[in-house]
Amino acid sequence: MLDALKKAFGGGDEPQPSSGKGNDITREKSAELYEKAQRYFPGGVNSPVRAFKSVHGTPLFIERGDGCYLWDADGNQFIDFCCSWGPLILGHNYPKIREKVVQTLEKGLSFGAPTALENELAELILEHNRYIEKIRFVSSGTEAVMSAIRLARGYTGRDKIIKFEGCYHGHSDSLLVKAGSGLVTFGETSSAGVPKAFADETIVVPLNDRRAVGAAFDQFEGQIAAIIIEGVPANNGLLIQDREYLHFLRDITRQHKALLIFDEVITGFRLGFEGAAAHYDVHPDIITYGKIIGGGMPVGAYGASAELMGHISPEGAVYQAGTLSGNPVAMAAGIAQLTVLKSNHFYKNLNTKATEFVAAIQRYATAKNYRFKVFQIGSIFWFAFTDKEAIHAASDIDHGSMDYYKAFHRELLNRGVYLGPSGYEVGFVSAAHTKVELEKTKRAIFESLDEVFRTMGAPKS
Incomplete structure (x- = not known):
């Protein structure tokens, strides 16, 4: 059963991008939990996007969170930018x-x-x-x-x-x-x-x-x-x-x-x-x-x-x-x-931090001539494999670019960064993300972009 799951979710013998950091993260316990969950829940999950259908690998079963970090059942540690889909603006376990x-x-x-x-x-x-x-x-x-x-x-x-x-x-x-x-x-x-x-x-x-x-x-x-x-x-x-x-x-x-x-x-x-x-x-x-x-x-x-x-x-x-x-x-x-x-300067400080984080990523992608944009408002951001300066409607999204996000998501997980398991989902900066974690994340993003564009080439216009 586990072999079948790995094949279905990108863990089989088909050619896949290398992480550039050695083997993929261990998901043995998460895979076992997912196999068991499928006996109880439709698709093995209680909300569809959690099934990791749009990204590589079996779903990660999260064991705990603290500050801006998550740990899964296999002990992998991640800097989390999903933040329970946004509400954990102060981080986990505040x-x-x-x-x-x-x-x-x-x-x-x-x-x-x-x-x-x-x-x-x-x-x-x-x-x-x-x-x-x-x-x-x-x-x-x-x-x-x-x-x-x-x-x-x-x-x-x-x-x-x-x-x-x-x-x-x-x-x-x-x-x-x-x-x-x-x-x-x-x-x-x-x-x-x-x-x-x-x-x-x-x-x-x-x-x-x-x-x-x-x-x-x-x-x-x-x-x-x-x-x-x-x-x-x-x-x-x-x-x-x-x-x-x-x-x-x-x-x-x-x-x-x-x-x-x-x-x-x-x-x-x-x-x-x-x-x-x-x-x-x-x-x-x-x-x-x-x-x-x-x-x-x-x-x-x-x-x-x-x-x-x-x-x-x-x-x-x-x-x-x-x-x-x-x-x-x-x-x-x-x-x-x-x-x-509601305390003074909370949002000013958070949004400034998010703006600086996004700007550094965009500068890197632009300098490399990557077809990649980061859209941002306040402390919400979205990574898009596009060269469009603005995307105002769903019809403006290049759905073929989601293959690039799929590879990007995997590279980031292998480097300890957790984003939502879909290229259509946004990310969030929280008050718990310090300069140290944001610098680590930027390096992981730079390396991941390099690997994705090296292995997949530039997206077709």
Whole structure:
């Protein structure tokens, strides 16, 4: 079985790039755990990208994390730039978060009833966020977005939603759709099990295309409840939008009495304490947040004006509930984390560090004439094997370049650097990444780029 797995995931006899550092890292224990996991879970994982289908080797089973480091079941140590997909902005096992969690655990895990910790975290958020007046805690970013969509529909009395091709908003039925053919299309289901009737209420348009948005409002006049967009689209590459385009979305929704929803599950409290809303100086009607507000614990939230949130049950007719909403352990972790984030100069220091890191990598790639760009906003970055100066839409991504990322990912793992196992995923710099680790990472990236372009040559234009 293990031999079959190795062959299926790039460990067989087929020609593969050399690491330039000797043999590949040992994955024996991870491979054994993965073989066992396939007896229990579909594909052996509990979330698809973890299966390492887009990169070499079997999935790594992580044993522990501390600071900016991860250790897997085989004892391999990595400098981590995945950061649990973003929320670990302070790094792994941050002492103040751990202490607050342990203190709360001693009092109980869950009550299904209000606690003072909910008030404390809500106050911490709302007193430092100009864009929302009331908030509702839920258990995940997907749940936050699902609830925001329901609120928009309930408030406006309309059913249709505009989303953008290349934006991901969790796996709820009405948003798990892709674009059809044509400028303005109803969504087509991108997963089995999503009824066509659900997808028909979602209109999918290209990113960065004002004409398409205008055409959608003209075609479905009086039927559109809201536009939803990621604060910065970062689930399909890092598709940084122009400030003017986001202000256009704000203007056209107001013109048509629709709502604007910012999905800030990735960008909230990551670009700054007020997220993309402040970064672009746009005031959305509803904002959703994710695990960063719980220090990495399972939590999400959505917020809006007091008037709009007044439509949520028990005040209003839009129903949403959850036994684990406001879970005390998650609230405690969030209080500890956000208290650090609101301190003076936290984001300035973090973003400056990320900018210097990215700039050094780009200088090296440019000097070598490598077809390679690093896109960055705040402490979020994305490695792309391209010569394009800007990528605003998913259609701008060269999907053939993912073969280069696959080789690059392997080279970096062999040099002790951990990135997300897909070339479409972004990376994150955390406060725990010191100058020492960033210098080590830069050297590993330089060596890995050299090896990838030496063995694979330049990508075809």
